[in-house]
Amino acid sequence: xxxxxxxxxxxxxxxxxxxxxxxxxxxxxxxxxxxxxxxxxxxxxxxxxxxxxxxxxxxxxxxxxxxxxxxxxxxxxxxxxxxxxxxxxxxxxxxxxxxxxxxxxxxxxxxxxxxxxxxxxxxxxxxxxxxxxxxxxxxxxxxxxxxxxxxxxxxxxxxxxxxxxxxxxxxxxxxxxxxxxxxxxxxxxxxxxxxxxxxxxxxxxxxxxxxxxxxxxxxxxxxxxxxxxxxxxxxxxxxxxxxxxxxxxxxxxxxxxxxxxxxxxxxxxxxxxxxxxxxxxxxxxxxxxxxxxxxxxxxxxxxxxxxxxxxxxxxxxxxxxxxxxxxxxxxxxxxxxxxxxxxxxxxxxxxxxxxxxxxxxxxxxxxxxxxxxxxxxxxxxxxxxxxxxxxxxxxxxxxxxxxxxxxxxxxxxxxxxxxxxxxxxxxxxxxxxxxxxxxxxxxxxxxxxxxxxxxxxxxxxxxxxxxxxxxxxxxxxxxxxxxxxxxxxxxxxxxxxxxxxxxxxxxxxxxxxxxxxxxxxxxxxxxxxxxxxxxxxxxxxxxxxxxxxxxxxxxxxxxxxxxxxxxxxxxxxxxxxxxxxxxxxxxxxxxxxxxxxxxxxxxxxxxxxxxxxxxxxxxxxxxxxxxxxxxxxxxxxx
Amino acid sequence: xxxxxxxxxxxxxxxxxxxxxxxxxxxxxxxxxxxxxxxxxxxxxxxxxxxxxxxxxxxxxxxxxxxxxxxxxxxxxxxxxxxxxxxxxxxxxxxxxxxxxxxxxxxxxxxxxxxxxxxxxxxxxxxxxxxxxxxxxxxxxxxxxxxxxxxxxxxxxxxxxxxxxxxxxxxxxxxxxxxxxxxxxxxxxxxxxxxxxxxxxxxxxxxxxxxxxxxxxxxxxxxxxxxxxxxxxxxxxxxxxxxxxxxxxxxxxxxxxxxxxxxxxxxxxxxxxxxxxxxxxxxxxxxxxxxxxxxxxxx
Numbered sequence: 001x002x003x004x005x006x007x008x009x010x011x012x013x014x015x016x017x018x019x020x021x022x023x024x025x026x027x028x029x030x031x032x033x034x035x036x037x038x039x040x041x042x043x044x045x046x047x048x049x050x051x052x053x054x055x056x057x058x059x060x061x062x063x064x065x066x067x068x069x070x071x072x073x074x075x076x077x078x079x080x081x082x083x084x085x086x087x088x089x090x091x092x093x094x095x096x097x098x099x100x101x102x103x104x105x106x107x108x109x110x111x112x113x114x115x116x117x118x119x120x121x122x123x124x125x126x127x128x129x130x131x132x133x134x135x136x137x138x139x140x141x142x143x144x145x146x147x148x149x150x151x152x153x154x155x156x157x158x159x160x161x162x163x164x165x166x167x168x169x170x171x172x173x174x175x176x177x178x179x180x181x182x183x184x185x186x187x188x189x190x191x192x193x194x195x196x197x198x199x200x201x202x203x204x205x206x207x208x209x210x211x212x213x214x215x216x217x218x219x220x221x222x223x224x225x226x227x228x229x230x231x232x233x234x235x236x237x238x239x240x241x242x243x244x245x246x247x248x249x250x251x252x253x254x255x256x257x258x259x260x261x262x263x264x265x266x267x268x269x270x271x272x273x274x275x276x277x278x279x280x281x282x283x284x285x286x287x288x289x290x291x292x293x294x295x296x297x298x299x300x301x302x303x304x305x306x307x308x309x310x311x312x313x314x315x316x317x318x319x320x321x322x323x324x325x326x327x328x329x330x331x332x333x334x335x336x337x338x339x340x341x342x343x344x345x346x347x348x349x350x351x352x353x354x355x356x357x358x359x360x361x362x363x364x365x366x367x368x369x370x371x372x373x374x375x376x377x378x379x380x381x382x383x384x385x386x387x388x389x390x391x392x393x394x395x396x397x398x399x400x401x402x403x404x405x406x407x408x409x410x411x412x413x414x415x416x417x418x419x420x421x422x423x424x425x426x427x428x429x430x431x432x433x434x435x436x437x438x439x440x441x442x443x444x445x446x447x448x449x450x451x452x453x454x455x456x457x458x459x460x461x462x463x464x465x466x467x468x469x470x471x472x473x474x475x476x477x478x479x480x481x482x483x484x485x486x487x488x489x490x491x492x493x494x495x496x497x498x499x500x501x502x503x504x505x506x507x508x509x510x511x512x513x514x515x516x517x518x519x520x521x522x523x524x525x526x527x528x529x530x531x532x533x534x535x536x537x538x539x540x541x542x543x544x545x546x547x548x549x550x551x552x553x554x555x556x557x558x559x560x561x562x563x564x565x566x567x568x569x570x571x572x573x574x575x576x577x578x579x580x581x582x583x584x585x586x587x588x589x590x591x592x593x594x595x596x597x598x599x600x601x602x603x604x605x606x607x608x609x610x611x612x613x614x615x616x617x618x619x620x621x622x623x624x625x626x627x628x629x630x631x632x633x634x635x636x637x638x
Numbered sequence: 639x640x641x642x643x644x645x646x647x648x649x650x651x652x653x654x655x656x657x658x659x660x661x662x663x664x665x666x667x668x669x670x671x672x673x674x675x676x677x678x679x680x681x682x683x684x685x686x687x688x689x690x691x692x693x694x695x696x697x698x699x700x701x702x703x704x705x706x707x708x709x710x711x712x713x714x715x716x717x718x719x720x721x722x723x724x725x726x727x728x729x730x731x732x733x734x735x736x737x738x739x740x741x742x743x744x745x746x747x748x749x750x751x752x753x754x755x756x757x758x759x760x761x762x763x764x765x766x767x768x769x770x771x772x773x774x775x776x777x778x779x780x781x782x783x784x785x786x787x788x789x790x791x792x793x794x795x796x797x798x799x800x801x802x803x804x805x806x807x808x809x810x811x812x813x814x815x816x817x818x819x820x821x822x823x824x825x826x827x828x829x830x831x832x833x834x835x836x837x838x839x840x841x842x843x844x845x846x847x848x849x850x851x852x853x854x855x856x857x858x859x860x861x862x863x864x865x866x867x868x869x870x871x872x873x874x875x876x877x878x879x880x881x882x883x884x885x886x887x888x889x890x891x892x893x894x895x896x897x898x899x900x901x902x903x904x905x906x907x908x909x910x911x912x913x914x915x916x917x918x919x920x921x922x923x924x925x926x927x928x929x930x931x932x933x934x935x936x937x
Contacts, residue, residue: 028690049808050808050813051808051811064692064780066695068699069699069700071692071696078811078812078813087695087696087699088696088700097813099808099813101808154751166846171913172920173913173916173917173918173919173920174918174920174936174937175918175931175936175937182908182918184913184917191845191846193845201753203751203752203753203756204751205746205750205751208750208751208752208753208756216845218845218846218848220846238937239927239937240920240927240937241921241925241926241927241932241937243846244849244850244851244926246845246849246850248841248845248848252834254753254756254826256756256757258750258759263759265757265759265760267756267760267826269826269834271834273838275841275848275849275850276850277849277850279852279926281852281926281927281928284926284927284928284929284932285927285928285929288929291852291926291928293849293850293851293852294850295849295850297834297835297838299834299835301827301834303760303826305759305760313765317826319826321834321835323859323860325850325854327852330852330928332928332929332930332933333928333929334929334930335929335933338930338933340853340854340933341856342854343854343859343860345860353765355765365765377856378856429857429887429888430888431857431864431888455795457795457796459796471886471887471889472886472887472888479796481795481796481799483795497795497798499795499796499799501799505879505883507883507886507887509890509894515894517883519879519883521872523799523872525799525802545802547799547802547803549803549804549872553883555894560894560896560898561896561897561898562897563896563897564897566880567804567873567880569804569872571802571804597804599804601880602897602900602902603880603900603912603914604900604901604911604912605900605901605902606901606902607901608906611901611906611908611911614908614917616917619913620874620912621912
């Protein structure tokens with residue numbers, strides 16, 4: 001627990017009892033105290049990726065207090081938050097949260113100066129067992145306050161501020177000529193993001209208008225990572241760029257008006273934002289100057305929803321988004337032929353959605369959208385035009401059965417950048433190439449009986465990139481989901497789900513290698529959840545989740561070796577819980593959690609630190625883990 | 639007995655239907671408020687939970703509960719007293735006799751004056767007849783706010799499965815809720831996200847990726863979801879494909895990456911094993927190193 005968490009807790013705890021004692025508040029809530037025990041094996045970073053599961057005392061506080069129009073809520077669990085206000089007049093909250101993202105465990109480096117922005121070669125590159133060991137992680141601490149005031153009028157003002165501090169280290173891969181051609185380095189994370197907002201508006205059931213301004217400042221204490229790239233050849237103290245400082249400003253306004261005719265509503269939204277920075281390029285490369293970056297985004301949206309007759313519901317819309325790049329143009333210090341591109345784009349969409357009730361229980365929906373996107377700065381394309389269509393049918397003729405079918409189609413017409421030689425042949429990236437995408441969905445919800453329901457959902461889509469002569473040419477996806485709920489009042493409740501996904505990716509090479517690659521992934525997941533109440537005071541629950549992926553990649557050339565394991569993994573989770581209602585105010589919970597993760601990919605098998613002339617740190621190597629967690633919690637309700 | 643002609647039969651049916659249609663509103667209009675005491679005469683089990691809830695406290699403080707009580711949401715109850723069936727009063731839920739719009743209107747009578755719910759009419763959930771009561775519970779619990787992500791998973795099983803894949807955001811741990819990125823009540827953006835574009839939404843947490851950079855990676859600047867699956871992925875770093883295949887979708891460089899090029903192969907290559915392309919091209923989101931290697935995202 002850090003000083004900030006302690007401070008938040010003290011402030012909140014001091015404020016809360018004082019308020020409670022000072023007046024005859026009515027209050028309710030829960031307190032919990034217990035402990036957990038962890039037995040783990042394998043990679044602790046993956047096993048505790050976002051959550052601290054170590055053996056420890058656990059607990060929570062959840063208290064509500066009321067007095068007339070005033071209310072107060074204090075929450076100490078995953079986060080610390082004190083919130084409250086007066087109904088229809090004002091509300092406020094102050095909060096703190098600490099999220100640690102464990103990325104990779106037991107990495108190694110032969111560099112000295114871990115967590116600093118200067119990595120010095122220890123000279124001991126040969127023996128990884130002698131290197132410094134460390135974990136990759138990023139810890140985010142967020143502290144904020146926000147409030148809204150309306151004083152029981154249609155007008156309101158809101159204001160808030162938040163500070164987020166991120167510390168840790170991330171793997172940084174780079175390249176240098178010389179013996180250490182490729183290298184993975186621990187880059188320091190020392191970021192602070194300060195944000196604040198001010199908003200105001202007017203809101204009634206007929207008209208809602210809002211205006212809001214946001215500012216954000218991102219500050220990185222280590223913008224440059226210096227390292228000894230190749231000491232033996234005299235290359236030391238080379239600079240690598242890390243996340244740059246930046247400032248962000250945004251103003252956005254929105255209006256929603258509901259006229260009395262046609263049950264209609266009109267919505268308008270406009271926003272303008274800018275993020276900029278000024279970077280001292282010479283910190284990385286002597287002789288370089290400065291770079292002033294500035295990116296501006298402008299957006300406008302309009303939508304009109306109306307229902308001229310009871311059976312027809314319609315919406316027409318317009319969307320516009322523009323990204324302008326007013327940054328400096330800079331030429332690489334070591335290559336006068338390379339100059340940065342200022343990427344810009346604008347996109348305009350128009351379309352409609354129609355819904356028509358054929359009968360009380362049958363409806364059809366259809367929609368059309370046309371989007372024109374212009375790109376500036378890309379070498380392969382000047383833009384593209386999208387035409388999207390969909391049609392949906394729904395039926396609820398039978399009280400116990402709901403059916404839905406939907407088909408969709410996208411046609412993308414790309415505009416190659418003809419100034420770039422080769423593009424005329426269609427050599428564009430898939431995201432801007434001509435594309436045809438078809439999709440279909442079929443779903444059914446069936447109430448088998450009063451206590452059994454069944455849901456089935458099937459989906460398919462296929463995208464073909466017709467004019468792309470190389471690389472990604474085809475994507476196909478199929479999915480099937482089944483859910484079953486079975487309830488026996490006062491005996492048990494149970495639910496089961498099953499999911500299956502199939503993905504296929506086809507790639508083609510037209511270079512000298514001349515090959516085709518087809519990747520296939522089968523993803524399975526199912527889960528069961530059963531709750532059984534016993535003797536009026538006991539609830540036993542069992543939850544089992546199991547998912548696994550089987551992926552492979554096949555080449556069409558005999559001399560190329562296929563991959564049998566591509567991101568194959570298995571995740572198993574078992575949770576057993578027993579809630580005992582000891583008295584009207586006291587509950588006890590005992591639980592056990594089992595988690596297992598196994599990963600298998602040819603790309604990571606027999607991970608080596610020194611293959612050839614390169615140096616790896618071990619980031620993401622063998623992340624299998626197995627956790628056994630037992631916990632006990634006593635809860636007091638009041 | 640004289641046989642009734644088809645014409646007379648149809649006339650009678652039409653007249654009967656018209657009479658029913660014309661009198662129904664009158665009947666409805668004649669329904670009057672009976673007060674919560676009358677409601678609780680039969681439904682007393684529902685009161686305690688509501689009174690203790692935040693919603694109940696707000697009503698009590700504003701005098702709404704005293705004024706109209708249960709009937710503020712359920713409508714005048716006199717007809718229901720006379721005929722205690724679901725047809726004679728507004729009920730909420732899938733088995734209600736009232737349409738999704740009628741049920742939503744009961745909630746929107748108070749909540750439409752909110753910037754959070756203002757776009758409900760044109761949102762995808764309203765178009766799909768999702769009910770307020772599908773997500774919000776009024777009579778149980780302290781807060782009527784929907785529990786995230788379980789409530790959303792009830793319909794979006796595909797997202798539930800994605801969010802439990804090997805690479806994911808901390809949704810399962812409760813650190814991120816669906817409503818941090820989406821407004822389920824509707825926005826003017828695609829997928830009802832809470833910002834004008836995907837990138838601007840992602841930058842709210844990932845400010846380190848927003849630049850501006852000297853060397854930009856064009857698809858990155860346009861749409862984070864070109865490479866990342868935000869709910870979860872079978873591939874590391876929430877990628878839509880693993881590296882090097884993701885990069886090869888657009889770039890064909892350094893030859894073939896088959897199984898011979900990984901650690902266990904006969905010709906291991908840094909272009910293929912481990913983090914593959916990112917072993918060298920680390921700054922794939924952008925770089926500001928003012929040299930050739932910066933331009934290639936090496937440094």
